[in-house]
Each structure stands twice: as C-alpha cells, then as structure tokens.
Amino acid sequence: MINIIVTGASGMIGSKLLRLLPNDFRLVKNIDRTEGLDILNYPGLLTTLSSARADVIVHMAAFTDVNAAARQEGKSEGLCFQINVTGTRNIVKLAKQLNCQLIHISTDYVFDGTKTGEYLETDKPNPIEWYGKTKYEAEKIVLGSDIKWCIVRTAYPFLAEFPGKFDLVRSRIKQMKDGNLPPQFTDHIITPTSADQLSIGLFKLIRAKALGIYHLVGDTSLSDFDITTEIAKQFGFDETEITKSSLAEFNKSAPRPYQQQMAMSNQKFKSQFGNTFSSFPEALAAIKIQMKEVEKLI
Numbered sequence: 001m002i003n004i005i006v007t008g009a010s011g012m013i014g015s016k017l018l019r020l021l022p023n024d025f026r027l028v029k030n031i032d033r034t035e036g037l038d039i040l041n042y043p044g045l046l047t048t049l050s051s052a053r054a055d056v057i058v059h060m061a062a063f064t065d066v067n068a069a070a071r072q073e074g075k076s077e078g079l080c081f082q083i084n085v086t087g088t089r090n091i092v093k094l095a096k097q098l099n100c101q102l103i104h105i106s107t108d109y110v111f112d113g114t115k116t117g118e119y120l121e122t123d124k125p126n127p128i129e130w131y132g133k134t135k136y137e138a139e140k141i142v143l144g145s146d147i148k149w150c151i152v153r154t155a156y157p158f159l160a161e162f163p164g165k166f167d168l169v170r171s172r173i174k175q176m177k178d179g180n181l182p183p184q185f186t187d188h189i190i191t192p193t194s195a196d197q198l199s200i201g202l203f204k205l206i207r208a209k210a211l212g213i214y215h216l217v218g219d220t221s222l223s224d225f226d227i228t229t230e231i232a233k234q235f236g237f238d239e240t241e242i243t244k245s246s247l248a249e250f251n252k253s254a255p256r257p258y259q260q261q262m263a264m265s266n267q268k269f270k271s272q273f274g275n276t277f278s279s280f281p282e283a284l285a286a287i288k289i290q291m292k293e294v295e296k297l298i
C-alpha cells in the first residue's frame with residue numbers, strides 16, 4: 001500500500017486524482033483549507049501530521065489565477081508568492097520531517113514561450129509573468145532541497161466536470177453555446193492535457209518512486225484555433241464560424257505578457273513509462289463520453 005498526503009485535493013486536478021485513486025494507494029490526509037489546513041501555517045501542519053506515516057506528498061496546492069497573479073507582480077507579501085513559494089517551502093520542510101518523497105506539481109508557465117520546437121525537461125526555465133515566476137521559485141526550492149523530489153510540469157488540464165472553475169475545453173464549449181467565442185489565436189501553441197491521463201501518469205511516477213523532472217502533458221501541441229476547431233467538430237458546433245486572430249498582435253497591448261510557443265514534450269515520461277497520454281482529439285472524445293455520463297445523472 002502506498003500512503004499519500006495530497007495538498008490542493010479540492011482543486012481541479014486534485015479532485016480528479018482522488019477520484020481515480022487506485023486500490024494500492026491510501027489517502028492519509030488532504031491538506032487544503034476545506035480541511036482546515038493551510039500550507040502557510042507550518043506549525044498547524046505539524047500538529048496535524050507529525051505522526052503521519054506517508055510515503056509521498058503530492059503537492060498541488062497553489063495560487064493558480066494567472067491574471068490575479070499579474071496584479072501582484074513583484075510583491076513577495078502577495079498571496080500568489082506566499083502560497084506558491086512560502087507554501088512550497090513549508091511542504092518541503094514537511095516532507096523532510098516525515099521522511100517521505102515529494103511530488104511537486106508545476107507548470108509550462110515556467111518557460112518564456114520563445115522556443116521553436118517542444119520544451120524538454122532539460123530546457124532552462126525563464127518565466128515572463130508573475131504566476132510563472134512564483135512557480136519557478138517554488139521549483140528552485142524543491143530542486144535545492146535534500147529530500148527525494150520529483151517535479152511534474154503539466155499544461156492546460158481539462159476534464160469532463162469540475163464545478164469550481166472552467167478549463168480550456170469547457171470554457172470553449174460554453175462560449176460557442178452562448179455565441180460569444182472570441183477570435184482564436186493561430187500563433188499561440190499549447191499542449192492540452194487530459195486530467196485523467198495526468199492522474200494516471202502521476203500514479204505511475206509514484207509507484208516507480210521516480211525522481212527528477214518530468215513533463216506530463218498530452219501528445220499534441222496545437223494552436224487555440226485548431227483546438228477550438230476540434231472541439232467544434234466533436235461537439236457539433238459550426239466550425240466555419242470560428243474566426244482567427246494573432247497572439248503576437250494581441251501581446252502588443254495586452255495587460256500582461258502571454259507566452260506564445262508552449263509546445264511541451266512528454267517523450268522522457270513516455271520512454272520510461274509507456275503510452276499514457278493520447279492525441280488531443282482522442283482525449284477530447286473520451287471527455288465527451290464522460291460528459292454524457294454526467295448529463296445522464298443530472
């Protein structure tokens with residue numbers, strides 16, 4: 001049995017991970033504020049967890065609102081820095097105290113989006129906005145620690161259902177339903193990732209006690225325009241109504257910088273752990289089936 005502590009399990013990715021938890025895993029504790037536990041309160045964490053027996057902490061808790069983060073740029077007293085950096089420092093201390101491994105969830109936003117080709121684990125991060133900067137600071141704390149660590153970078157997770165917030169796929173569906181889809185960037189390349197497949201990838205890493213950095217992302221990197229066209233095809237919207245625009249143009253007057261070329265490679269993970277991630281159309285088709293199941297229950 002693998003005993004895990006999870007932070008941020010009430011979040012979008014965390015809730016999916018818990019729903020898919022395999023039989024050989026046991027949840028020791030979920031650390032988030034719904035449980036009355038705050039990663040900024042280290043003494044509180046110790047009081048609750050000092051005698052916990054855990055093999056691994058999966059650290060997903062974070063300040064994830066990128067636009068709100070931008071409004072805190074440079075402020076180490078701001079909530080974004082506090083949760084992402086100070087919070088991670090506390091979780092590293094907790095992993096050391098409990099003598100367990102740490103899987104730290106990070107993001108493609110640590111990169112600047114200027115690479116021609118896919119980002120690899122060996123590429124040097126160079127974040128260009130505050131959320132990415134705080135997530136990179138957190139990575140450096142993990143990297144510089146003497147615990148057993150694994151950093152998992154993922155990108156644009158999507159899933160069939162999560163009432164807490166919209167992901168890429170569900171927000172495009174809503175915009176097309178409501179008839180207010182904005183023009184779609186043809187020069188913004190991202191790597192959408194099924195949250196189901198991400199969870200399975202995480203279980204594989206945990207079972208293998210994997211160390212180091214891994215990119216757990218979907219198999220396909222594509223533009224916003226191509227993503228939305230695929231969603232329209234599969235969900236029965238008129239794809240000819242999707243109009244095009246350019247992120248390079250938008251960036252000239254954008255309130256914050258947006259990374260442009262964010263193709264990510266999952267080759268390192270795939271070569272060690274086999275096929276887990278699928279192409280975007282395949283992952284989307286699987287999500288569509290799950291959405292239908294959810295609709296039946298409502």
Ligand SMILES: NC(=O)c1ccc[n+]([C@@H]2O[C@H](COP(=O)([O-])OP(=O)(O)OC[C@H]3O[C@@H](n4cnc5c(N)ncnc54)[C@H](OP(=O)(O)O)[C@@H]3O)[C@@H](O)[C@H]2O)c1
Nearest residue numbers: 008010011012013032033034038039060061062064107154
């Ligand atoms: N969503 C994405 O597009 C994306 C992409 C790449 C990487 N990631 C990374 O994946 C991880 C999970 O993302 P997500 O989208 O699932 O996050 P999310 O839905 O925004 O959830 C964030 C989680 O963090 C918890 N949290 C926030 N502040 C906390 C605190 N002070 N103490 C304890 N818990 C706290 C929240 O719980 P409470 O508010 O209840 O405390 C919630 O469970 C993050 O590390 C994020 O950086 C996300």
